[in-house]
Amino acid sequence: MTKKYPGTYLKRDEMYSLPGLVRYKPTAKYSFSAGIAQTKFLEGLKKGKIIGVKCPSCGRVYVPPRAFCEYCHVPMNEYVELPGTGEIHTAVISYISTFRQRMDKPEIVGVVKLDAPGYTKESYEFAGLFHRFCGITEEDVISGKAIGMRVKPRWKPENERTGSVTDIECFEPVES
Amino acid sequence: MRSNIHVKDKVAIVGAGITLFRRRLLETPRELAWEAAKMALDNAGLTLKDIDCVVIGTAPDAFDGIHLNGEYLADGSGGFSKPTVRVYVGGGTGVMVPIAAWWHVASGHCKTVLAVAEEKMSPAHPHPQGVFAYIWDPILERPLGPNLIWIFAMEMRRYMHKCDAKKEDIALVSVKNKRNALDNPVAQAAANITVEDVLSSELLVWPVNRLDISPVSDGAAALVLASENMARRVTDSPVWVEGIGFTLDNTHWYNRELGFPRYVNYAARLAYKMAGIERPWKEIDVAEPYDPFDYKELHHIEGLMLARPCEAPRLLKEGWFNRSGELPTSPSGGLLGVGNPIAAAGLMKVAELFWQLRYEAGARQVKKPVHRGVAQAWGDLMQAGTVIVLGN
Amino acid sequence: MSWWKPRSHEDVIFYPGRQETEEYVYTPGIHGKQFAEALIKGKILGMKCGDKFIVPPTTFCPDFSEGELVEVDTEWTVQYYTEVYRDLYGNQLEEPVVMILVQPLGWEGGLIHYLKPGIKPEIGLRVRPVFKPEEERRGTIDDILYWEPY
Numbered sequence: 001m002t003k004k005y006p007g008t009y010l011k012r013d014e015m016y017s018l019p020g021l022v023r024y025k026p027t028a029k030y031s032f033s034a035g036i037a038q039t040k041f042l043e044g045l046k047k048g049k050i051i052g053v054k055c056p057s058c059g060r061v062y063v064p065p066r067a068f069c070e071y072c073h074v075p076m077n078e079y080v081e082l083p084g085t086g087e088i089h090t091a092v093i094s095y096i097s098t099f100r101q102r103m104d105k106p107e108i109v110g111v112v113k114l115d116a117p118g119y120t121k122e123s124y125e126f127a128g129l130f131h132r133f134c135g136i137t138e139e140d141v142i143s144g145k146a147i148g149m150r151v152k153p154r155w156k157p158e159n160e161r162t163g164s165v166t167d168i169e170c171f172e173p174v175e176s
Numbered sequence: 177m178r179s180n181i182h183v184k185d186k187v188a189i190v191g192a193g194i195t196l197f198r199r200r201l202l203e204t205p206r207e208l209a210w211e212a213a214k215m216a217l218d219n220a221g222l223t224l225k226d227i228d229c230v231v232i233g234t235a236p237d238a239f240d241g242i243h244l245n246g247e248y249l250a251d252g253s254g255g256f257s258k259p260t261v262r263v264y265v266g267g268g269t270g271v272m273v274p275i276a277a278w279w280h281v282a283s284g285h286c287k288t289v290l291a292v293a294e295e296k297m298s299p300a301h302p303h304p305q306g307v308f309a310y311i312w313d314p315i316l317e318r319p320l321g322p323n324l325i326w327i328f329a330m331e332m333r334r335y336m337h338k339c340d341a342k343k344e345d346i347a348l349v350s351v352k353n354k355r356n357a358l359d360n361p362v363a364q365a366a367a368n369i370t371v372e373d374v375l376s377s378e379l380l381v382w383p384v385n386r387l388d389i390s391p392v393s394d395g396a397a398a399l400v401l402a403s404e405n406m407a408r409r410v411t412d413s414p415v416w417v418e419g420i421g422f423t424l425d426n427t428h429w430y431n432r433e434l435g436f437p438r439y440v441n442y443a444a445r446l447a448y449k450m451a452g453i454e455r456p457w458k459e460i461d462v463a464e465p466y467d468p469f470d471y472k473e474l475h476h477i478e479g480l481m482l483a484r485p486c487e488a489p490r491l492l493k494e495g496w497f498n499r500s501g502e503l504p505t506s507p508s509g510g511l512l513g514v515g516n517p518i519a520a521a522g523l524m525k526v527a528e529l530f531w532q533l534r535y536e537a538g539a540r541q542v543k544k545p546v547h548r549g550v551a552q553a554w555g556d557l558m559q560a561g562t563v564i565v566l567g568n
Numbered sequence: 569m570s571w572w573k574p575r576s577h578e579d580v581i582f583y584p585g586r587q588e589t590e591e592y593v594y595t596p597g598i599h600g601k602q603f604a605e606a607l608i609k610g611k612i613l614g615m616k617c618g619d620k621f622i623v624p625p626t627t628f629c630p631d632f633s634e635g636e637l638v639e640v641d642t643e644w645t646v647q648y649y650t651e652v653y654r655d656l657y658g659n660q661l662e663e664p665v666v667m668i669l670v671q672p673l674g675w676e677g678g679l680i681h682y683l684k685p686g687i688k689p690e691i692g693l694r695v696r697p698v699f700k701p702e703e704e705r706r707g708t709i710d711d712i713l714y715w716e717p718y
Contacts, residue, residue: 005194007197007362009201018596019605021706026589029585030585034583038315038581089434092383094323094329094380097321097323098305099323100303109326126431126432128431129430130316132320147334164319165317166319166320204594204600210627210632225631241589252628254632300589307589
């Protein structure tokens with residue numbers, strides 16, 4: 001392992017001053033279909049409801065809903081309303097944005113394990129959502145007090161809801 | 177006991193090559209693929225004419241900024257006019273490449289395979305983080321403005337909670353791997369740092385600091401795999417592929433327990449079964465678990481059954497996983513120390529096992545005698561596990 | 569498929585998205601850098617691989633040996649052409665643009681480029697590059713404005 005390894009390192013400004021450097025700005029736009037099951041879910045959010053779907057074979061209730069059970073591989077179309085309450089599975093404090101810029105105010109985000117039939121307390125899978133948390137402090141996250149905390153959705157005012165996951169402002173502690 | 181897996185041919189690795197791993201390289205992706213592939217061929221004492229089939233690995237096209245990146249890389253990988261395929265399972269790709277090469281040879285379809293992995297993350301601006309935005313669900317996740325580090329932070333937080341592990345316990349992985357990388361001539365992020373340095377580096381998403389994470393890199397790696405007959409003809413020290421395993425979990429990562437990597441565990445069980453390994457924690461001598469984040473190495477050590485769940489942090493503290501320890505992990509320096517050109521980083525781990533099992537790792541050679549090693553990568557949304565067991 | 573109730577397009581919610589990467593920056597590579605430097609000087613480089621000559625130069629030859637850079641010193645002809653009537657977004661162009669593949673006589677490979685506006689394309693047409701003024705050249709393929717017959 002004494003041979004020379006190929007590769008020519010460039011400093012940032014060396015790269016920008018290279019002859020023949022090509023810079024290109026992509027402009028692609030997309031339109032994503034929510035599909036049938038997710039559309040049900042999004043319509044539910046607009047009405048302030050958390051909608052799940054039940055597998056006729058294993059009985060798991062899925063949130064977010066999908067059109068088929070990924071474990072039994074059977075179609076699912078029995079939609080059920082859930083209370084929306086649950087517990088925090090994990091929570092973190094973000095100081096950076098999508099593009100890694102520092103944020104003025106840190107944001108607490110994580111996973112909510114929702115109360116839903118079809119699972120035991122020990123099961124590896126659960127119904128849940130990825131979302132923001134409010135009403136809990138950074139200290140709660142760091143000390144671990146936040147994990148397992150009971151939470152419920154805080155909804156946006158009805159006239160501001162658009163059928164988006166952001167119709168839920170955040171999940172907040174049940175007792176507040 | 178070995179499982180009854182019917183193969184036409186035993187498969188060996190007979191050569192390896194690698195480029196420098198750096199934040200920014202002048203070379204085009206296909207030039208990097210060529211440099212690594214050529215070095216692997218030279219190392220095996222073969223030429224491109226001797227190669228029957230080619231397997232290429234590269235992670236999302238959006239990093240290199242070239243669609244159909246596998247096809248683009250085909251000439252640099254020696255794939256023209258040959259059966260050539262690109263495999264892709266996100267971060268798991270690097271180990272999927274030799275797995276695919278294995279089935280090419282084991283099936284009897286090819287006698288020799290050139291397996292090449294390349295990644296250039298530097299083209300995407302302002303930061304490759306923007307590319308990672310695509311991996312989030314466009315409807316249920318992206319509106320929340322996520323950063324890729326979030327998902328790792330969430331998993332790390334869950335692991336810390338489940339195993340009562342502290343940030344300083346986990347930071348030791350970064351310290352160990354960056355130190356190991358000091359002996360690696362291609363390494364990008366080798367350093368002698370302390371736990372304190374990790375904890376005081378820029379806080380990105382609590383519990384993740386800057387030095388908990390592997391860097392952004394360009395680079396390529398390659399292996400030559402051959403059937404038993406061919407391998408014995410070209411080398412006295414072939415390294416055998418004894419077991420492979422790969423599994424995929426569902427995309428709904430927030431519908432699963434994040435504290436234990438089931439997807440890695442399933443893949444590991446498949447690979448161990450094929451290799452006839454019943455007690456991996458005793459029978460594996462050296463390991464290269466995937467370590468894009470420091471906690472991930474511990475998480476994966478447990479998934480690979482090299483330690484019991486939640487036992488890895490304690491063993492790490494005791495020096496168990498050091499190069500001089502009972503079960504050295506990431507002696508290469510890992511992704512944290514060598515760098516993380518995604519697919520190439522995974523293949524680098526397999527190349528490191530190849531060098532370790534041939535006692536060619538120089539200053540990086542682990543203290544204990546080695547007979548068997550395991551390398552693993554993980555990819556997608558906490559989803560894909562790829563595992564390979566090698567023996568000498 | 570009793571569970572599958574087809575819905576109209578309007579019943580399903582659609583979400584807009586965009587490509588998140590602001591810009592890609594592509595480095596020219598080993599031969600590419602020298603190819604770029606030559607373009608600035610108004611020259612086109614290719615590479616010699618054994619007894620074959622290939623353009624553009626790609627650092628490595630088909631047999632994996634390293635290519636030797638050489639200047640293209642022979643005449644170029646049009647191998648293929650196509651006429652383009654719409655831009656990338658489907659908008660009608662005022663004038664159709666003729667794209668050509670030009671190849672040096674006896675060489676392999678070639679360059680994709682424009683034919684001089686107003687010229688009728690023809691396979692086998694002998695052409696030469698027309699460069700931008702030297703001070704505007706950056707080493708990219710558009711340092712050549714177009715190819716013209718002579």
